[in-house]
Amino acid sequence: MPIKVRFFASLREQIGRAELEMPADGVATVGDVWANASAGAAPPADVLAAVNHTTAGLEHPVADGDEVGFFPPVTGG
């Protein structure tokens, strides 16, 4: 199962797509997912991430079949 990557809000518009999939080979952490998805561009300083709908840092491990979300600071309420 590939890793599913999703982008939200202003980050989705900057990246130019809402989601993509990538093979899990050689992808160990959330930071690796970002690097693969963004062709090596550094993540924004305020980027937030989640693995399987739970908030996670860039060092958080990822595995086959995980869903990884990236998004800017939240502004609800």
Next chain:
Amino acid sequence: MSVELSASPFSPWQVLAVHERRVLRAGEYGACASFVGSMRDSNEGDGVVSMELEHYPGMTERELDTIEREAGERWPLLGSLIVHRVGEIAVGEPIVLCACWSAHRKASFEACRFLMEALKSRAPFWKKETLASGQTRWVERNTPGY
């Protein structure tokens, strides 16, 4: 405990009254604290005509459930409720309702405040405003609540 995302306008006072009647037991609670946040017609000096509220389906509900559960662990609540709009929102419409019930006022006041502040800082929602000029822009951060 109840969490609901609403894609259409809702009446917070009606929702609160219905929840209280259906879920709470009259005579058990002595306090109910609630907060309603509504959409203003201006922000940062500009006129705003509408707003798109994006969320992360699945994660947003999960985070709100977690926040509600944390409130229930920290305060002796008899009930709590979070309703939050998603999608296209017009000026003046309610965006969020938080309510807590308890035997005495301390728990419901404090827990209701906690629900709102935790929601504002943790739940994945993002606001995109449409200004009176027709321009759109993402809201980059929330105002501090404390």
